[in-house]
Amino acid sequence: MKNSVLQYENVFIADTATHVGKNELEGPLKDYFDMYDEDIYFGQKTFEKAESELVRRSLNLLFKKTGKKPEDISLLLGGDLLNQCVATSFGVAGTQIPFLGLYGACSTIIEASIVACSFINGGFVDNAAVVSSSHFCTAERQYRFPLEYGSQKTPTSQNTVTGCGTYLLQNTPTPYRICEAVIGKVVDNGIKDANNMGAAMATAAVDTLLRYFNESNARAENFDIIATGDLGKEGHELSVELLKRCGLDLGDKYTDCGMLIYDLNKQDMHSGASGCACIATVFGGYIFKRMQKKEINNALIIGTGALLNRNSSLQNESIPSVAHLIHVVRD
Amino acid sequence: MHMNKKEYIEYAGNRAKKSNSVVNCIKAFIFGGFICCLGQGFRDLYVFLGEEELVASTLSSVTLIFLAGLFTGIGWFDKIAKHAGAGTLVPITGFSNAVTAPAIDAKSEGFITGVASQMFVIAGPVIVYGTVASIIYGIIYFFIYRSGGI
Numbered sequence: 292m293k294n295s296v297l298q299y300e301n302v303f304i305a306d307t308a309t310h311v312g313k314n315e316l317e318g319p320l321k322d323y324f325d326m327y328d329e330d331i332y333f334g335q336k337t338f339e340k341a342e343s344e345l346v347r348r349s350l351n352l353l354f355k356k357t358g359k360k361p362e363d364i365s366l367l368l369g370g371d372l373l374n375q376c377v378a379t380s381f382g383v384a385g386t387q388i389p390f391l392g393l394y395g396a397c398s399t400i401i402e403a404s405i406v407a408c409s410f411i412n413g414g415f416v417d418n419a420a421v422v423s424s425s426h427f428c429t430a431e432r433q434y435r436f437p438l439e440y441g442s443q444k445t446p447t448s449q450n451t452v453t454g455c456g457t458y459l460l461q462n463t464p465t466p467y468r469i470c471e472a473v474i475g476k477v478v479d480n481g482i483k484d485a486n487n488m489g490a491a492m493a494t495a496a497v498d499t500l501l502r503y504f505n506e507s508n509a510r511a512e513n514f515d516i517i518a519t520g521d522l523g524k525e526g527h528e529l530s531v532e533l534l535k536r537c538g539l540d541l542g543d544k545y546t547d548c549g550m551l552i553y554d555l556n557k558q559d560m561h562s563g564a565s566g567c568a569c570i571a572t573v574f575g576g577y578i579f580k581r582m583q584k585k586e587i588n589n590a591l592i593i594g595t596g597a598l599l600n601r602n603s604s605l606q607n608e609s610i611p612s613v614a615h616l617i618h619v620v621r622d
Numbered sequence: 623m624h625m626n627k628k629e630y631i632e633y634a635g636n637r638a639k640k641s642n643s644v645v646n647c648i649k650a651f652i653f654g655g656f657i658c659c660l661g662q663g664f665r666d667l668y669v670f671l672g673e674e675e676l677v678a679s680t681l682s683s684v685t686l687i688f689l690a691g692l693f694t695g696i697g698w699f700d701k702i703a704k705h706a707g708a709g710t711l712v713p714i715t716g717f718s719n720a721v722t723a724p725a726i727d728a729k730s731e732g733f734i735t736g737v738a739s740q741m742f743v744i745a746g747p748v749i750v751y752g753t754v755a756s757i758i759y760g761i762i763y764f765f766i767y768r769s770g771g772i
Contacts, residue, residue: 337730437727439694440744441703441710441719443646446639481627482634490634529634536624559704609627 296507297472302408304467305459307575308353312453318553323576338428345455346382346424353457361386368403369422370394397521399423400571401594401615405472407460424455425566447487447525449565456571471618475499479611488597489526491610497533499614511541515587520570520595521549523563548573570594588621653709690718720744
């Protein structure tokens with residue numbers, strides 16, 4: 292069987308920039324994010340414009356942190372949850388960087404990183420920026436109910452993160468190297484409940500993790516953190532059970548960004564967080580900054596995406612899911 | 623994973639934590655009861671102020687609809703409904719919220735293509751099937767009571 296683990300030799304993370312909203316700021320990771328704004332509109336007139344503003348602010352911060360101008364960047368890749376990825380399109384329009392729009396739902400930033408790595412490692416470009424955003428209000432409007440509608444959420448439901456994460460990848464060495472990647476397969480396990488996306492995505496994460504550990508020489512104990520994107524508490528626990536059934540025990544290093552970003556005991560977030568910005572801000576903020584502090588040297592990051600839309604839910608279709616993996620080391 | 627789709631759905635469904643129906647029912651009963659008492663209070667108030675009983679009842683409904691709409695607009699309704707559940711949904715307040723909430727939400731898409739067209743996106747089915755049910759009820763009523771000359 293063909294090996295599904297992609298190897299990269301010269302792809303490095305120059306820096307990351309993250310921007311979050313109020314709920315994320317009230318969570319335990321607040322000190323790890325670069326920017327925040329308590330105004331849910333981010334100074335704009337609509338929530339959709341607000342999400343684009345998040346993208347703009349994050350990219351500007353990335354340019355500032357890396358000392359680059361937009362014209363120094365060869366390629367920009369990214370996407371979001373809004374119909375046809377408009378939040379990103381409007382957000383990046385001012386940069387005039389060649390752009391590839393991608394959609395992998397909440398795994399988009401990892402999908403974008405894998406594509407960027409392949410461009411850089413293949414020698415096509417010297418650097419590439421990746422970006423992905425989500426906004427609680429735009430996601431609620433698109434996938435669920437109007438914001439002020441009085442409804443009750445189930446314990447397995449998740450809360451969309453308001454935020455944006457962006458990273459600059461390059462072939463000039465830095466201590467942070469992306470050395471491996473696994474492109475996820477679309478897994479449809481039959482789950483139809485849009486309020487239990489953790490259960491829908493868990494099998495996709497398990498498939499990708501099993502392929503990685505079976506086909507590489509990696510051992511779970513060598514990693515400082517193995518983090519999935521937004522399985523939430525429910526999906527995380529399910530994936531632990533499923534992995535154990537398959538004989539893989541990842542131990543206590545195995546966690547989920549959707550459980551880390553909020554305080555599940557104090558904040559009313561049910562099963563945890565979801566949304567493109569979940570893994571984008573938790574990896575770019577929390578995990579990357581801990582790598583800079585030398586607290587994490589070896590990280591396995593698995594972006595998870597539930598590939599549903601409103602019509603597929605209304606038509607009682609199941610939720611196909613995907614999980615992409617990258618392996619980041621601090622040399 | 624040694625499980626087919628059916629087995630996985632069952633497995634995931636069984637382990638998923640369910641909403642606490644007993645607590646939700648008690649909360650709904652208390653909140654719903656409070657809203658009904660409030661409605662009765664308004665009715666008594668309007669009678670006391672000199673309105674006829676039928677007019678007082680209508681005014682009472684109108685007041686509750688207005689208050690639910692106002693609370694939706696200032697962002698209180700969803701916070702109350704999160705706990706109250708069916709307690710706020712079932713009385714006339716739920717209907718008011720179901721119309722007001724999408725109307726506020728759709729403002730960004732304009733008054734015609736947004737507010738007016740989206741306003742009934744949740745309440746629409748209730749209006750349609752409510753009307754259909756009342757027609758059926760009316761026909762049954764007609765044949766049983768009126769045609770028999772009762």
